Amino acid sequence: MNFTLTIFVIILLITLAITYWAAKRTSTTADFYAADSQLTAAQNGFALAGDWCSAAAFLGFTGLTALYGMDGAFYALGPLVAFCTVLFLIAEPMRNTGRYTLGDVIRSRMQTRTSLLAAIAGTVVVNFAYLMPQMAGAGVLVRLLTGISYDWAVIFVGVSMIVYVAFGGMLATTWVQIVKAVLMLSAGAVILVMILSLLHFNPLTLFADAEQKYTAKYLLPGNYLKNPFDQISLGLGYTLGLAGLPHVMTRFYTVPDAKTARRSVVWVMFLAGAFFAGTTLFGLAAANFVGQDVIRAADRGGNLTLPLLAQYLGGGKGSFGGDLMLGFVAAVAVASILAVVSALTLSTSGAIAHDLYVNWIKRGQVEGKQEVWIARIAAVVIGVLAVALGILAQGVNVAVLVILAICVAASANFPVLILSLFWRRFNTGGVVGGMTAGLVSSVILAMIGPAMRGADALWPLVNPTVVSLPLGFLGAVAGTLMWGRDSENEQRFDAFLLQVHTGVMPK
Amino acid sequence: MARNGTSLEAAHASVKQLIAEKLKYLVPMTGIYIVSYIGLTILAGFAKNLMGTKVIGSVNLGFVLIAFSYLLSWLLAIAYGRIAASKFDPLAARAAMEISGRGK
Numbered sequence: 001m002n003f004t005l006t007i008f009v010i011i012l013l014i015t016l017a018i019t020y021w022a023a024k025r026t027s028t029t030a031d032f033y034a035a036d037s038q039l040t041a042a043q044n045g046f047a048l049a050g051d052w053c054s055a056a057a058f059l060g061f062t063g064l065t066a067l068y069g070m071d072g073a074f075y076a077l078g079p080l081v082a083f084c085t086v087l088f089l090i091a092e093p094m095r096n097t098g099r100y101t102l103g104d105v106i107r108s109r110m111q112t113r114t115s116l117l118a119a120i121a122g123t124v125v126v127n128f129a130y131l132m133p134q135m136a137g138a139g140v141l142v143r144l145l146t147g148i149s150y151d152w153a154v155i156f157v158g159v160s161m162i163v164y165v166a167f168g169g170m171l172a173t174t175w176v177q178i179v180k181a182v183l184m185l186s187a188g189a190v191i192l193v194m195i196l197s198l199l200h201f202n203p204l205t206l207f208a209d210a211e212q213k214y215t216a217k218y219l220l221p222g223n224y225l226k227n228p229f230d231q232i233s234l235g236l237g238y239t240l241g242l243a244g245l246p247h248v249m250t251r252f253y254t255v256p257d258a259k260t261a262r263r264s265v266v267w268v269m270f271l272a273g274a275f276f277a278g279t280t281l282f283g284l285a286a287a288n289f290v291g292q293d294v295i296r297a298a299d300r301g302g303n304l305t306l307p308l309l310a311q312y313l314g315g316g317k318g319s320f321g322g323d324l325m326l327g328f329v330a331a332v333a334v335a336s337i338l339a340v341v342s343a344l345t346l347s348t349s350g351a352i353a354h355d356l357y358v359n360w361i362k363r364g365q366v367e368g369k370q371e372v373w374i375a376r377i378a379a380v381v382i383g384v385l386a387v388a389l390g391i392l393a394q395g396v397n398v399a400v401l402v403i404l405a406i407c408v409a410a411s412a413n414f415p416v417l418i419l420s421l422f423w424r425r426f427n428t429g430g431v432v433g434g435m436t437a438g439l440v441s442s443v444i445l446a447m448i449g450p451a452m453r454g455a456d457a458l459w460p461l462v463n464p465t466v467v468s469l470p471l472g473f474l475g476a477v478a479g480t481l482m483w484g485r486d487s488e489n490e491q492r493f494d495a496f497l498l499q500v501h502t503g504v505m506p507k
Numbered sequence: 508m509a510r511n512g513t514s515l516e517a518a519h520a521s522v523k524q525l526i527a528e529k530l531k532y533l534v535p536m537t538g539i540y541i542v543s544y545i546g547l548t549i550l551a552g553f554a555k556n557l558m559g560t561k562v563i564g565s566v567n568l569g570f571v572l573i574a575f576s577y578l579l580s581w582l583l584a585i586a587y588g589r590i591a592a593s594k595f596d597p598l599a600a601r602a603a604m605e606i607s608g609r610g611k
Contacts, residue, residue: 070551070558070569070570070573071551073569073570073573074547074548074551074573077544077573077576077577080576080577080580081540081544081576081580083580083584084537084540084580084583084584085537087584087587088533088536088537088587089533089537204563204564204565204566207564207565207566207570208564208565210565211565216559216565216567219559219567219569219570220555220558220559220567220569221551221552221555221558221569222551222552222555225552227552228549228551228552229552230552231548231549231551231552232545232548232549232552234548235544235545235547235548236545239541239544239545258599259591259592259596262587262588262591263588265584266584266585266587266588269580269581269584270581270584273577273580273581277577280573494519497522497526498518498519498522498602498606501522501525501526501529501599501602502518502522502599502600502602502603502606503599503603504602504603504606504607505606506518506606
């Protein structure tokens with residue numbers, strides 16, 4: 001317990017020092033939203049790994065594998081495959097056509113106010129659906145690890161994220177993510193080496209031991225995701241939803257050009273991919289060494305599997321090594337939450353201050369200096385709102401929100417983004433149609449599904465992406481056709497294409 | 508430097524060529540990972556016993572395919588990086604020059 005608190009305080013001091021350093025370098029809008037686009041590919045790759053690997057993800061993947069076998073490995077594989085979509089189709093065009101937000105891309109393609117409003121809606125809904133369970137998770141985790149109450153834990157996380165974002169903008173957020181990624185990867189490497197040395201460097205014995213202990217059924221798919229369509233939904237949601245998560249995509253604005261954006265995706269694919277592959281081994285090792293009963297007793301969902309495994313590897317409960325390892329992993333988890341909630345707050349403040357206030361309400365007529373202040377105020381307001389929602393969410397089942405975030409990202413943001421970049425006839429009607437169909441169908445199906453209503457579900461799938469994603473595309477196409485031919489928009493597409501592929505805008 | 512219609516036209520032609528080049532590589536590469544990953548989830552959903560076939564010791568086909576997917580994603584990422592640098596970037600650079608009016 002003491003170790004956790006000590007390591008945790010050290011991390012906090014480091015991040016505050018980073019924020020102080022970053023605040024002095026943050027004065028323009030480009031600084032605030034995009035760290036002046038000066039990051040290298042490796043820096044952005046580490047930051048992407050810090051941004052995308054939330055605590056819920058790596059604690060969850062390890063726990064799922066420990067308790068349910070192969071389904072956990074499927075969860076862990078999804079993010080890596082997802083980055084193929086981002087690498088091939090999204091990262092470079094995003095970098096070439098926008099400046100700070102997802103709304104920028106839609107706006108530079110459509111040049112209409114209505115389409116910008118649709119992009120804002122998509123960003124805000126996804127970010128808040130993601131932010132709220134992160135806050136609730138932070139409350140539970142920090143309480144569990146340090147002993148302070150849930151409410152104070154949420155307030156503490158909220159205040160830290162507000163300080164990082166409001167003072168240090170993207171530069172502070174980025175370095176918090178980099179610190180977190182380095183900590184996470186080193187924790188993973190240490191755990192991996194310790195496991196392998198116990199197994200005499202033959203990971204295959206993990207599988208043999210697991211089979212012996214829990215029968216061959218444990219190593220089969222479908223122990224967690226009972227409905228086959230849920231498996232497919234998960235696959236679709238992950239592979240395409242990532243490309244619609246605004247807080248991850250805005251990271252591509254922090255590098256100077258499309259080539260660097262591309263190289264940063266390759267970095268994150270190796271960093272995060274290797275770590276997530278590790279969680280599968282960690283889960284199997286935990287099932288063997290710690291045992292499913294102990295894991296379930298600590299947390300029914302298995303979210304404490306990784307800390308428990310670290311404690312076991314360090315020498316067990318009460319030993320110096322065990323406490324040290326537990327403290328280390330616990331602190332990494334808290335750092336992860338801080339890194340992710342900061343990115344979400346920053347991205348939401350971009351949607352509110354840059355897209356809604358400056359470009360929608362004021363039609364771009366705002367001075368740069370003033371915009372930075374508006375963005376800072378927006379970050380504070382969003383942070384306070386997130387704390388309030390996090391406190392209200394105590395004891396509420398927030399799992400449905402996690403599903404909702406990824407589902408809306410895949411079903412509303414992704415179709416609109418991809419069609420904006422690649423379809424000549426796509427128009428404002430299509431943006432509105434796609435956003436509405438994707439959003440509404442995701443919300444309704446998630447709300448009437450088992451994640452929300454349990455046994456009373458009116459609809460069998462936990463994750464509705466397999467239905468809502470085609471509906472999102474359908475809405476986008478239907479909206480486009482109903483809007484009618486917009487010849488000016490179609491002619492402008494040639495100029496937009498130049499920008500998509502070269503990053504240079506013809507004047 | 509004054510930009511004239513001809514260099515912008517040249518830029519459009521270069522980008523057209525770039526898009527054709529991108530399609531040539533990206534359509535099959537995107538097809539490979541989408542089909543293999545969605546195929547894997549379909550197998551996991553509907554062919555549980557097949558996925559349970561032992562391959563190496565206690566490691567079953569499902570885990571082998573998962574490991575294969577990791578390798579495939581990494582290979583595709585490296586391949587894309589190389590193809591983009593050697594085939595796409597020169598065309599994009601040429602088009603960018605032409606747009607800003609310094610083309611021939």
